Amino acid sequence: DIVMTQSPDSLAVSLGERATINCRSSQSLLHSSNNKNYLAWYQQKSGQPPRLLLYWTSTRESGVPDRFSGSGSGTNFTLTISSLQAEDMALYYCHQYFITPYTFGQGTRLEIK
Amino acid sequence: QVQLQESSPGLVEPSQTLSLTCSVSGDSISSGKYFWTWIRQPAGKGLEWIGRFYITGSTNYNPSLGSRVTMSLDTSKNHFSLRLNSVTAADTAVYFCASGTRDPGVFDYWGQGAFVTVSS
Numbered sequence: 001d002i003v004m005t006q007s008p009d010s011l012a013v014s015l016g017e018r019a020t021i022n023c024r025s026s027q028s029l030l031h032s033s034n035n036k037n038y039l040a041w042y043q044q045k046s047g048q049p050p051r052l053l054l055y056w057t058s059t060r061e062s063g064v065p066d067r068f069s070g071s072g073s074g075t076n077f078t079l080t081i082s083s084l085q086a087e088d089m090a091l092y093y094c095h096q097y098f099i100t101p102y103t104f105g106q107g108t109r110l111e112i113k
Numbered sequence: 114q115v116q117l118q119e120s121s122p123g124l125v126e127p128s129q130t131l132s133l134t135c136s137v138s139g140d141s142i143s144s145g146k147y148f149w150t151w152i153r154q155p156a157g158k159g160l161e162w163i164g165r166f167y168i169t170g171s172t173n174y175n176p177s178l179g180s181r182v183t184m185s186l187d188t189s190k191n192h193f194s195l196r197l198n199s200v201t202a203a204d205t206a207v208y209f210c211a212s213g214t215r216d217p218g219v220f221d222y223w224g225q226g227a228f229v230t231v232s233s
Contacts, residue, residue, distance in 0.1 A: 097218020
């Protein structure tokens with residue numbers, strides 16, 4: 001199985017500041033046939049299902065604010081929230097869909113400082 | 114817009130079979146546009162992909178669950194199901210059904226989740 005490792009496990013950021021979450025995969029998620037990285041990011045608030053934020057590393061899901069962005073390739077990826085808002089307090093998961101069994105990172109808890 | 118809703122027994126005894134159903138509204142389960150997926154999350158823990166089912170009958174299950182898992186569709190009721198045999202306390206979790214339109218492995222549709230406790 002592909003192991004997804006996020007860092008840090010938790011992060012406290014002041015409102016309006018930048019938040020950065022890293023994700024590393026145990027093997028490359030770049031598919032040679034289409035040059036796409038099979039990496040998505042989800043946000044999960046307490047008591048709710050996960051919400052898709054980004055897929056193909058950096059494609060924003062409809063309705064997701066543009067302060068959320070994704071980058072990276074191969075085995076190293078980053079989720080960036082450019083200007084943290086109070087409603088961004090949540091758990092964030094990276095997710096590989098390169099190969100089954102699909103796997104998720106352990107999650108990063110984002111808190112407001 | 115597809116909407117998903119899980120139904121669950123809530124409590125299952127150890128060694129018994131866990132059965133969950135996900136009702137689909139907003140589109141036909143047999144449209145061929147979606148892979149129907151189950152994901153679970155133990156309390157306070159991360160997400161585990163259980164497996165998926167496609168209308169052709171094609172399935173992919175997480176090997177970590179061995180042969181305990183079975184998925185199926187009921188096109189007459191527009192819902193899909195999960196059965197997990199020989200459950201233990203380790204199977205206690207919130208179970209989500211999910212699907213999506215971006216890629217078979219990207220989930221833009223989620224149910225609210227059904228909490229299943231395995232206990233005697």
